[in-house]
Amino acid sequence: MxxxxxxxxxxxxxxxxxxxxxxxxxxxxxxxxxxxxxxxxxxxxxxxxxxxxxxxxxxxxxxxxxxxxxxxxxxxxxxxxxxxxxxxxxxxxxxxxxxxxxxxxxxxxxxxxxxxxxxxxxxxxxxxxxxxxxxxxxxxxxxxxxxxxxxxxxxxxxxxxxxxxxxxxxxxxxxxxxxxxxxxxxxxxxxxxxxxxxxxxxxxxxxxxxxxxxxxIEGTDGNLKMSKSYDNYISFEDTPVDMYGKIMSIPDKLIIKYMKLLTDISDEEIANYEKQIKTHDVNPRDIKMQLAYDITRQFHGNEKAKEAQAYFIRVFRNKNIPEEMPEIALNHGEIGIVELLANFAEISSRSEARRLIQQGGVRINNTAISDIHAKLRLSDGDILRIGKRRFYRIKNKP
The missing domain is CATH 3.40.50.620 (HUPs)
Incomplete structure (x- = not known):
């Protein structure tokens, strides 16, 4: 060169x-x-x-x-x-x-x-x-x-x-x-x-x-620089499962920075991912999974990275989720969390939906939704959880 x-x-x-x-x-x-x-x-x-x-x-x-x-x-x-x-x-x-x-x-x-x-x-x-x-x-x-x-x-x-x-x-x-x-x-x-x-x-x-x-780079908390002193670090010596899981725990705002500094993903691909996140064309979680896989692969190899990803999906993303549940069919695009609950999840009223959200009783996959004004772009297979026992699987309409 x-x-x-x-x-x-x-x-x-x-x-x-x-x-x-x-x-x-x-x-x-x-x-x-x-x-x-x-x-x-x-x-x-x-x-x-x-x-x-x-x-x-x-x-x-x-x-x-x-x-x-x-x-x-x-x-x-x-x-x-x-x-x-x-x-x-x-x-x-x-x-x-x-x-x-x-x-x-x-x-x-x-x-x-x-x-x-x-x-x-x-x-x-x-x-x-x-x-x-x-x-x-x-x-x-x-x-x-x-x-x-x-x-x-x-x-x-x-x-x-x-x-x-x-x-x-x-x-x-x-x-x-x-x-x-x-x-x-x-x-x-x-x-x-x-x-x-x-x-x-x-x-x-x-x-x-x-x-x-x-x-x-900021650590898993998303604010302080990565350091053992702040207990927000991802170690070279972490097991594949721990490394993958910790990367999945970083805030969405760090996805692109981590990609640029810690992977060999091309500039063109990263620019495309950045655009998709900004325009809400894709769930940031899906891009973060690609990031977690890539970094875990660097330190532990392809097979271990695949196993860590499968483990994460099985244990964390679908934690305590029943195999059978009602489906909610949605058009592609954004939907407000209150509208989702009131119109599709058999919640009696919009005020009841807001109350559930503010009390921390609503989750998408394993992430709590606390903002009553949140706009969501949901993917096929995402799980809406209300309280401990009510589950709905999201299905995107063709």
């Missing part, structure tokens, strides 16, 4: 890129670039938030470039302050080492092991003496450190910032010096650390690394 085409593909989904021109120049040098990702093993396993960046690394590998995965077993003992409103607790050496081993194994669910150089930054940072640390710290100013948003905010609010937190981005930057990184990639919350890396590399006589940051 030509340098220009590589650049076109590599910049997809990027949030920050410093800079496209620099990357194109290095691609034109015709040598494998050294592409760095640093991960701190603050927790023992990886989740789909990490997969966003690992997939971009794999793309670099597919184009013939060398990936350097730095396991921050040293920096994890300091604690990355990125996006934090207070000082983070430090890990012990034992905790960091144990988590690091797990990280390095799980990364190969996405990365090509033969094209990955794994380094632990304790290899060089443990060897630094106090003079080395002071000399490194002298290469960056406090004023520049306070340009970082979270530091600036805490400083203005008279909240504590430890000197150790200033040292974290310098330690991460020194990693880039040691491995001679051409490119550093990571989540967009790492942008400041990467900028420090560019400056420190220049201080050591190297070309400044190119920066490519990617979006952070």
């Amino acid at each position: 030509s340098p220009e085409k590589q650049l076109l593909e590599l910049k997809k989904n990027a949030v920050s890129f410093v800079s496209e021109d620099e990357l194109l120049k290095r691609l034109k040098e015709g040598r494998p670039l050294r592409v760095k990702l640093g991960v701190d093993p603050s927790r023992p396993d990886l989740h789909l938030g990490h997969a966003v960046v690992l997939r971009k690394l794999r793309q670099f590998q597919d184009y013939g470039h060398q990936v350097i995965l730095i396991i921050g077993d040293f920096t994890a003992r300091i604690g990355d302050p990125s996006g934090r409103s207070k000082t983070r607790p430090m890990l012990s050496m034992k905790e960091a080492k144990a988590n690091a081993i797990t990280y390095s194994k799980q990364a190969f669910k996405i990365l090509d092991k033969e094209k990955t150089e794994i380094r632990f930054n304790s290899e060089w940072l443990d060897k630094m003496n106090f003079e080395d640390v002071i000399r490194l710290a002298a290469k960056y100013t406090v004023a520049r450190m306070l340009e970082r948003h979270d530091f600036d905010k805490r400083y203005k609010n008279n909240e504590p910032i430890s000197v150790a937190e200033f040292l974290y981005p310098l330690a991460q930057a020194y990693d880039s010096v040691v491995v001679k990184a051409d490119v550093e990639i990571g989540g967009d919350d790492q942008y400041f650390n990467f900028i420090v890396g560019r400056k420190i590399q220049e201080e050591y006589g190297l070309k400044a690394q190119i920066i490519l940051t990617l979006p952070l």
Whole structure:
């Protein structure tokens, strides 16, 4: 692939890129670039938030470039302050080492092991003496450190910032010096650390690394970034059934974002799915099932993904549902939930329908409908449930 085409593909989904021109120049040098990702093993396993960046690394590998995965077993003992409103607790050496081993194994669910150089930054940072640390710290100013948003905010609010937190981005930057990184990639919350890396590399006589940051994805709650701390994560190590089920639990608003960042579904297909969701031409659940299948397949293979999908349909979608039930025949298109109940489900009045909805007694499949003004576009086979014992199967008219 030509340098220009590589650049076109590599910049997809990027949030920050410093800079496209620099990357194109290095691609034109015709040598494998050294592409760095640093991960701190603050927790023992990886989740789909990490997969966003690992997939971009794999793309670099597919184009013939060398990936350097730095396991921050040293920096994890300091604690990355990125996006934090207070000082983070430090890990012990034992905790960091144990988590690091797990990280390095799980990364190969996405990365090509033969094209990955794994380094632990304790290899060089443990060897630094106090003079080395002071000399490194002298290469960056406090004023520049306070340009970082979270530091600036805490400083203005008279909240504590430890000197150790200033040292974290310098330690991460020194990693880039040691491995001679051409490119550093990571989540967009790492942008400041990467900028420090560019400056420190220049201080050591190297070309400044190119920066490519990617979006952070929200977790299953749909609001906070995916994190074990928030218990909203989907782990690489989840069973196929758990992984599939967790993906099905994400809010509909995340379907397209997950597709773009976590699958190889083509841009054309994703654009079509996005249009269908916006125009209500399809039930978002059906597209989410495709998403859940695709991601589960990546980590567990086709057969396990099929089994997980079948399990979900059997146990969750049709939970406690009788085999025989009355059918409601509907024309294609939207229908109001109150109209559905009052006109088709033998509810005595529209006021009674509204009361049932507001009390949480109405579900479509396994999803409660709480908005009396909700407009629904129902698919063949959907189940309307009223209370505990009244069920209706939706049948679309030809």
